[in-house]
Amino acid sequence: MSAMSLVNTIRSTFVPIHREGWKFVAAFFVVSLVLGFLWEPLMWIGFLLTAWCAYFFRDPQRFTPQDDDLVISPADGRVSAIVHVVPPQELELGSEPMLRISVFMNVFNCHVNRAPMRGRVSWISYSPGKFLNAELDKASEENERNAIVIDTPAHGSIGVVQIAGLVARRILSWTAINDHLEAGERFGLIRFGSRLDVFLPAGAEPRVSVGQTAVAGETVLAEFGSAKGPVISRRG
Incomplete structure (x- = not known):
């Protein structure tokens, strides 16, 4: 050899x-x-x-599709929710419902977080809070979290929220306002179990299903500008 x-x-x-x-x-x-x-x-x-x-704390190499119409998973884990909800106030993305895709990370998942789309970081807001089970819907508003807004070149602003969980006690983010992120670029990490929420404006169609395993930097969560419509899945 x-x-x-x-x-x-x-x-x-x-x-x-x-x-x-x-x-x-x-x-x-x-x-x-x-x-x-x-x-x-x-x-x-x-x-x-x-x-x-x-x-x-492993940090494997990932191969990210480079397409401004694709939304890439920011975290390894299980897709726990696909819903339309009003985004958290700290994102300052208005009061109209947006598509929210949540990825839940357990203590065995890789916890390095990656940018879901290319763009400029226009807003960051840290909110102290509780450490409820990150799978609960109310964790979006009550748990400790760090919210980031990325202005994309083709589809407006999207929100990414790091949410602490039962075991997580530290949210890390090493990006700053006006930083330019590439899709799949590392921007943060949450220690010991948590959740990532992605908030997407009108025009985004899910490309995953609840229960599906997502891979940070590789799995396509949603797509803009597609005529294919939402994904329909079945358990097999």
């Missing part, structure tokens, strides 16, 4: 860990060693939890 083949094999086997996760991985590892001095089986349990922590 050539040196380049070996490097490619390692890269494909070991997924990179996001920089925000290294301090947690290190903490889990040190605690595991300390516990090992008290009772050896605790050390091995700690090592398993350390491996889980590294897995949680």
Whole structure:
């Protein structure tokens, strides 16, 4: 096996860990060693939890479709809701109902969040709140959350809301107002289980179904300007 083949094999086997996760991985590892001095089986349990922590903060490469008519999933997880609702006030997107597609992330999903469409960040609003089950509809208004508005070049403004959940205790966003994001570009992360909501204006048709698994940066959640109409699905 050539040196380049070996490097490619390692890269494909070991997924990179996001920089925000290294301090947690290190903490889990040190605690595991300390516990090992008290009772050896605790050390091995700690090592398993350390491996889980590294897995949680994984940041794999994704291949994002580059099309201004497509809305790409901002999160890994399960599509938990597709509804038309009035967007949260903090988004400042008006009082008319918008299409909301929600993606729920459990503690085993990759938690790096990606921009659903290309555009300029025009508004950011952080709201402190509760830590209810992120799958509950009222979590959109009562939970801790971070709302971002992206002005797209072809379809107006869309909203993206990071919502904390039962276990999540920290929402991270490293984008700022006037930043330009490409579709699929990393913009944030939520630690330990949560939800992402995408609010879309008129003209967007869902391309997923409730219960479907979404992949951040790859799965097409919705599409603008299509004459195909909404997706009809069945359980098989």
